[in-house]
Amino acid sequence: xxxxxxxxxxxxxxxxxxxxxxxxxxxxxxxxxxxxxxxxxxxxxxxxxxxxxxxxxxxxxxxxxxxxxxxxxxxxxxxxxxxxxxxxxxxxxxxxxxxxxxxxxxxxxxxxxxxxxxxxxxxxxxxxxxxxxxxxxxxxxxxxxxxxxxxxxxxxxxxxxxxxxxxxxxxxxxxxxxxxxxxxxx
Amino acid sequence: xxxxxxxxxxxxxxxxxxxxxxxxxxxxxxxxxxxxxxxxxxxxxxxxxxxxxxxxxxxxxxxxxxxxxxxxxxxxxxxxxxxxxxxxxxxxxxxxxxxxxxxxxxxxxxxxxxxxxxxxxxxxxxxxxxxxxxxxxxxxxxxxxxxxxxxxxxxxxxxxxxxxxxxxxxxxxxxxxxxxxxxxxxxxxxxxxxxxxxxxxxxxxxxxxxxxxxxxxxxxxxxxxxxxxxxxxxxxxxxxxxxxxxxxxxxxxxxxxxxxxxxxxxxxxxxxxxxxxxxxxxxxxxxxxxxxxxxxxxxxxxxxxxxxxxxxxxxxxxxxxxxxxxxxxxxxxxxxxxxxxxxxxxxxxxxxxxxxxxxxxxxxxxxxxxxxxxxxxxxxxxxxxxxxxxxxxxxxxxxxxxxxxxxxxxxxxxxxxxxxxxxxxxxxxxxxxxxxxxxxxxxxxxxxxxxxxxxxxxxxxxxxxxxxxxxxxxxxxxxxxxxxxxxxxxxxxxxxxxxxxxxxxxxxxxxxxxxxxxxxxxxxx
Numbered sequence: 001x002x003x004x005x006x007x008x009x010x011x012x013x014x015x016x017x018x019x020x021x022x023x024x025x026x027x028x029x030x031x032x033x034x035x036x037x038x039x040x041x042x043x044x045x046x047x048x049x050x051x052x053x054x055x056x057x058x059x060x061x062x063x064x065x066x067x068x069x070x071x072x073x074x075x076x077x078x079x080x081x082x083x084x085x086x087x088x089x090x091x092x093x094x095x096x097x098x099x100x101x102x103x104x105x106x107x108x109x110x111x112x113x114x115x116x117x118x119x120x121x122x123x124x125x126x127x128x129x130x131x132x133x134x135x136x137x138x139x140x141x142x143x144x145x146x147x148x149x150x151x152x153x154x155x156x157x158x159x160x161x162x163x164x165x166x167x168x169x170x171x172x173x174x175x176x177x178x179x180x181x182x183x184x185x186x
Numbered sequence: 187x188x189x190x191x192x193x194x195x196x197x198x199x200x201x202x203x204x205x206x207x208x209x210x211x212x213x214x215x216x217x218x219x220x221x222x223x224x225x226x227x228x229x230x231x232x233x234x235x236x237x238x239x240x241x242x243x244x245x246x247x248x249x250x251x252x253x254x255x256x257x258x259x260x261x262x263x264x265x266x267x268x269x270x271x272x273x274x275x276x277x278x279x280x281x282x283x284x285x286x287x288x289x290x291x292x293x294x295x296x297x298x299x300x301x302x303x304x305x306x307x308x309x310x311x312x313x314x315x316x317x318x319x320x321x322x323x324x325x326x327x328x329x330x331x332x333x334x335x336x337x338x339x340x341x342x343x344x345x346x347x348x349x350x351x352x353x354x355x356x357x358x359x360x361x362x363x364x365x366x367x368x369x370x371x372x373x374x375x376x377x378x379x380x381x382x383x384x385x386x387x388x389x390x391x392x393x394x395x396x397x398x399x400x401x402x403x404x405x406x407x408x409x410x411x412x413x414x415x416x417x418x419x420x421x422x423x424x425x426x427x428x429x430x431x432x433x434x435x436x437x438x439x440x441x442x443x444x445x446x447x448x449x450x451x452x453x454x455x456x457x458x459x460x461x462x463x464x465x466x467x468x469x470x471x472x473x474x475x476x477x478x479x480x481x482x483x484x485x486x487x488x489x490x491x492x493x494x495x496x497x498x499x500x501x502x503x504x505x506x507x508x509x510x511x512x513x514x515x516x517x518x519x520x521x522x523x524x525x526x527x528x529x530x531x532x533x534x535x536x537x538x539x540x541x542x543x544x545x546x547x548x549x550x551x552x553x554x555x556x557x558x559x560x561x562x563x564x565x566x567x568x569x570x571x572x573x574x575x576x577x578x579x580x581x582x583x584x585x586x587x588x589x590x591x592x593x594x595x596x597x598x599x600x601x602x603x604x605x606x607x608x609x610x611x612x613x614x615x616x617x618x619x620x621x622x623x624x625x626x627x628x629x630x631x632x633x634x635x636x637x638x639x640x641x642x643x644x645x646x647x648x649x650x651x652x653x654x655x656x657x658x659x660x661x662x663x664x665x666x667x668x669x670x671x672x673x674x675x676x677x678x679x680x681x682x683x684x685x686x687x688x689x690x691x692x693x694x695x696x697x698x699x700x701x702x703x704x705x706x707x708x709x710x711x
Contacts, residue, residue, distance in 0.1 A: 015245050019241070019504075022237060031226045031228075034224060034226045044229065057246070059246040132219065137220065165202070165205070168208065
């Protein structure tokens with residue numbers, strides 16, 4: 001069944017239809033939230049909140065719009081709410097905005113993996129980060145990304161190219177790697 | 187990755203053609219960023235917990251219009267019967283008439299009052315008589331042997347080691363290697379050009395590498411009771427239905443088997459075997475459209491992780507409210523990984539057989555003891571997951587759990603039990619070693635479990651669960667297939683009557699039968 005028909009079924013009281021949507025999106029949403037929190041327990045907590053909100057507001061979801069994009073938006077806002085509630089004085093969208101030396105919990109593995117790009121990615125606006133992650137880590141199309149971040153497809157492409165430019169400028173390591181891998185294609 | 191990077195680059199150049207001049211650097215940035223992707227492991231327990239939590243919450247509705255199409259047995263009983271379809275109606279009748287409760291627990295009560303609840307009656311000492319049976323059928327003569335296609339996960343399993351028959355024949359999907367329990371791991375590519383040559387056999391021998399252990403002083407044997415329950419009660423209801431056949435002209439009618447099918451694409455068929463007390467759920471293949479799809483054999487890297495397979499199985503069982511309260515933590519049957527990839531003469535290694543269908547097993551538990559097959563694999567509800575489509579395709583062994591239990595004397599001689607372990611279990615049957623070429627399988631300290639054991643009397647099988655020790659192999663040999671565990675029954679009288687280990691002749695030593703060497707006469711026309 002398509003997302004659209006499942007959403008319509010949910011709106012007529014079919015609980016199994018919501019279960020089907022849950023099974024379809026739980027991994028995606030958890031992964032997305034994890035990318036923005038770097039911490040398993042926090043990601044689980046916020047993923048749970050995302051699905052509870054989705055369940056409570058499924059009657060307001062337009063079946064003709066993409067359910068996935070709607071759900072990602074809820075997840076994105078849930079993450080923002082989480083960090084801004086904890087630190088209301090700061091403009092924080094996700095864990096990337098918080099220095100690595102701060103007291104927030106981060107998984108060791110995520111901390112280690114992201115160490116090499118933390119500084120560069122941290123310098124990007126959160127929407128640029130989101131587009132980078134959704135495009136490069138999640139492999140979503142610009143059409144899907146556009147619906148999640150609520151911008152046009154063309155605008156998303158521009159933002160992505162800006163992010164790449166910014167990373168290129170900042171990435172001194174890349175110059176070294178070019179020499180190292182000059183003869184290797186990737 | 188190259189393809190996706192090329193696409194990303196093409197999209198970038200559309201927006202900013204000047205980036206093309208720095209393609210090497212841009213590629214590295216994209217690649218490095220992609221490699222930084224955090225490892226996100228989704229905890230299946232969390233998924234299950236959240237699903238349960240969501241199910242407790244009210245679902246807001248736009249309208250109160252009834253919805254059809256989704257499937258749940260309890261809904262069939264209450265809603266679909268009104269549609270007058272015989273199949274749905276009949277299933278509802280089964281649900282209502284069999285025992286007054288559904289087979290599949292849907293009340294969230296843990297199923298304690300359902301027909302799938304565990305019921306154990308006490309019986310006297312040695313209440314089941316001779317456990318080996320008056321006419322015990324030799325192993326390998328019943329269904330479910332390792333050479334079966336694994337189509338029926340519920341068939342009685344066969345534990346006789348048969349390593350030769352399972353090797354390397356999975357290329358065309360016609361003879362897929364199966365674990366020795368005959369579990370469903372069929373499929374496997376199915377495209378031409380995937381033929382895998384049979385591997386040369388290498389014998390193995392066991393070595394005990396565990397710690398000192400003691401045997402339990404006592405233990406009970408459990409005998410599964412299959413009753414027809416109140417299946418006969420269904421008949422009066424059926425008689426009232428209009429089949430254009432006068433059912434009341436037949437006498438002593440009862441219901442033996444019933445199958446209902448979801449009337450939709452990608453639906454499931456539910457088979458209720460009343461006398462066996464068994465429900466099986468299978469994908470309704472006629473409506474699972476696969477026309478036009480070309481399936482290439484799966485690569486090992488494409489096989490979903492165990493946690494993913496378990497998550498899929500969990501989701502299916504949870505969605506259909508199948509009670510697993512008497513079953514332990516699920517395990518994935520990864521027997522295919524145990525098939526060796528020996529170095530061939532040309533320096534290559536044969537392609538490993540990758541199953542399309544992988545079983546997730548929820549081991550039955552009686553008290554604290556998990557139940558295992560005679561071959562050492564867990565026994566319980568089996569969810570077969572399509573590794574390619576990532577969907578649950580079959581659920582087997584959803585059985586009634588009515589048992590009688592009786593005490594039997596257990597073997598206390600540890601050395602004797604070790605001897606049985608080193609010969610490969612009750613039936614033995616290892617391939618003979620030559621010139622010291624045997625691989626060694628190190629067995630660890632045994633675990634006290636229950637073993638599913640079939641007693642055959644007058645060509646009828648009775649299902650027993652007997653106390654046993656399970657010696658798990660520490661690791662698979664590199665160049666030989668070998669069992670993953672050795673099961674040794676603890677019941678003394680079973681050990682006393684154990685047959686001598688059979689002599690297995692390796693295929694290379696076999697001579698073709700005389701008749702085959704002679705030209706066959708042309709058939710008459």
